[in-house]
Amino acid sequence: VSTQSTGLYPHVPESELPRSWSSKDRWQFIKLSRCNLRVHYNGQGKTHKDAASVRATHPIPAACGIYYFEVKIISKGRDGFMGIGLADKLVNMNRLPGWEKNSYGYHGDDGNSFSSSGNGKKYGPTFTTGDVIGCCVNMINRTVFYTKNGINLGVAFTDVPLGLYPTVGLQTPGEIADANFGDRPFVFDIEGYIVECKTRLRRDIQTHSSSAPYNDNNLLDIVLKKMVFGYMVHHGYCGAAENFAKATNLYFFEDIPSIQNRQRVQKLIMKGMIGDAITLVQELYPTLLGNKPELLFKLQIRNFIEMINNLNSEPQSHPYSIASLMNGNEDTNEEKMEVDHKPEPSEGERQPSRHALEQLLLFGRELNAQNTQDEDLKRQLQEAFSLLAYRDPKASPIGYLLHPNQREQLCADLNSAILESNGLPRQPPLEMALSQTKNTVGRMLEEGLGAAAYCGLDEFLKCSLRPQ
């Protein structure tokens, strides 16, 4: 069942969310119905000792960031002594929310808020039959506010702990309330509130001043420029890097031809001309592949896959063999190699030539003969081989292997290896900073920092680039 709440909490699996009241975790005077969403009071209701509460099935996950639920008062019963709020796992259920330590409540009869105390504080209007009361936990700043019929009543509690359960408490006969944990649309515009929090958070991040050791703006500026420059050099954006260096007076730590060479290699790989790429690498960096046999093997597996690609789109093929790869391949006709733009050959219309098939099998046998011991490489090779088992490899479960985007990782690996062999960093610092940030945000989510729910790096960058 698709629910509204799934959209609200993208970082939290459905199974960890409170979705109904717990049939076990309740005081005896509480009766549940309607899939454990409706709460009835069936005690004596004489004194406050007859109060009864129920907790939701799950505590509120901090990774929700902002959590919200609503309770509709179906009947105020005799006196309408009803409380809506939050409670810790250990709070006594023979009480209304808010009276005990680590419990918080908003009460209908007087409109007061109760924060771990029997004494209420003046908070909002009273509520009764027909009213819809919402409770919102903001885990970014650890505050709670309530809503009445869609109106935000303002902050009720601050510094609330994490791990609280939604709870509702009743005290007089006839009191009935229905909960909405997100299965139906809310009365309050919670999405609008989340947008407000996200916007505020983004502004806080943007205006946050960098701390030591980069409190010197100048120094930070240089670091940032170097990072941008490093990114351009790494990926071989030669002209851009050159101009950037000129404009910012940066020292060029790799010569232009070297960048251009790396770019040539990358181009070949991205076009699927793996054989040519290997030849060029051998030419430019004669010791590189010899020192990294597993990289070479990966390149060869990819070559095998590209041959299958060609088999299905090319009537004519080139001589493939380890030997020919090592000696270089003369065919540089780019047009022919563009596999992804060509229409699919319909079955039976165009059979791969017998020669090409023979070449492929021969090459496969050569690869197999290398008898690699690396488990990962073994698996990769087997996957590549299994493509042959399918009549239409592209439509097979491992058809993704044939997609040109599979070349990117290989391209990056080769590029990193070349840079490393030249004494340069394997990964550009800018990308390192990005993945560092992504990982940090992920860790923050795991540790229950609510703000992390709305700090997704991609979204943040997208929004920051938008003109205001």
Added chain:
Amino acid sequence: MPVKCESDLSAVRLLKEKDPDQLYGAVRHIKNRVIGSRTRKQEYIDVGILPELIDVIKLHSTPISVEAAYICNSLAHGDTQCVEHLISSGLLETLIEGVFLEDQHLVEACLRTMRTIFYHHPNLETLNLWEVDNLIPRLIDLMMTSEVAGQCCAMIIGRVCKSRDQQAILSTTPILNNISTLLLSESTRSNIPGLFCLSELSYDNHFVAQEVASNDILIARLFELMRRDKYVLVQYNAAKCLTNLFRLGALNEESSKARILDTIVYLCLSEEVPIKHIGANLLHELIEQNSELQLWASYSQHLMRGLSRFFVATKDPEFSPRLRAAAFKAFAALGETQEEIRKSIIEGENIISHLKFGLQDDSLEVQVAALSCLHSLSRSVKQLRTNLLEAEVWQPLLRLIKTDDDELVRTSSRTLCNLLLDFSPSKDILLKQEGTVELLSRLVLNSDDEVKLNGVWALMNITYKANPELRSKILSHFGVLQILETVEDECPKLKIKALGLLRNILCDPDEVDRIMTSHGREVLQTLVPILSDSDKWSDEEQEQVMCVFINIATGHIAKDLLTERDDLMSCLLKFLSHFNSQLQIAATTCITHLVKSEDSGCLDRQNKLKEMGHFKELQTLLSARPEVSDRAKIALQYFQ
């Protein structure tokens, strides 16, 4: 190749050049010099650059004229004095000429400059764009030529759309369509002028409001523009448009008002002073005359506490009074209808102490706003008897009502009316003050309709249960003839209050006889025609007149004076069978007084009414609804 200029002065001299290169060099030089420099703007104007610049624009030659227009645009960013110079030099006329040209660049440059003038100086006396042939239609056409043109035209048209007629003219053009384009743009620069123009068009205009409301895409976009990820002024202007629609009842969806309120409350609680200020003013517009929204606002996000903080001085001395005024206005709207809210304003937010200062604030705007807040609170019987009495608010009121500012007199007299109600203890205190009656009588002579109304209203309040001494004092300042004259006033509200005043004056039999002896003829001459002409006079007015006659019928001599008038008696007969039971009851009560047996001559009067058919009609009323038949029974008892 443009020529480089040696100095500012030589650049101005070069404006007279015929050679395009030299001229272009000069305008480029000047443009770069004036942008961002207030002093240089003034310097250039002082050396007489304007006539030369206007001539250059008139060449209508791109890019020279475009650059010259941009210089003027930069000058228009200067102070008011600067802009006055621009206008007196005939710049606007030249720009208007420019917008009719073909050349898109030159048209845009002229539009930008006009926009700057109208945006920054809305109150400046400029020529009326509506009187320029075809200008407004041209601007509307230009809106679709480019995004910049759209932005400029929307701002200009929004600024000059000031009357209902102008709204009506605009609403027959495709302008709403052009505004939608601006609203649907992702650019804040387009959204703001689009929203601004729409809010001016839709303000208090049912037709435009319905047009907008029936366009689902536009409505959805307005709500989207109100979201928090939008620039705050976009949120504000979108909320303003939606407030206009809401006030006109054009928004159907129940949840929409909560969302508008939520945005406005957010603006009110902003940390930025100018945003708080416009937010509170918009709140006033949204919730006035809507008690549900007043209630919601009263408990939304501790708003009232936030508004109280407006009274704390800000760093910007110019803004502090404007904030105070906005807060008073917001509180006035909040407390307009509900006792519970008034109570929290007074007791929770300690408004009385702010009011005391507010009523003697240096700023007129604050005084007026504080008065309207006081007026709102004075609608509460309980507050009149407690907090407002204790605070002696009558004192500042008496002072403000004597000032010569119309708005102050209007609001203070309105408030004074409430303070003079019978259940208000301030009434006696005020009446003990020297000159109160004179003061109120003077209000009646005021040329302002509302002040006049409040004066009569206040007099009506103090004559209620007044002692003979006070009554004669009132009559000496505001005589029966004057009251009758007021009854014949065109304003319906004023009539009703004047009749109420007359009724309160004619409150005991001796007073009735005295007045009817001296002015009986005039009273009857004025009042009887009101009863006879049911087309011209409303039931409410006729009922008020009947109340006066009921009081007159308690007099001794007066009874005969009334019975002698056949036309009046026919009216009573007519009312006995009226479909409005209030008039039936009034007529029955009046007859009861006339035929009461303890008075001399009652038999004659009874006979006359039997002859004219009143007796018979009363008998048929015995089968009417209880509230009528009960009274008919009483009247019939007196007939012998």
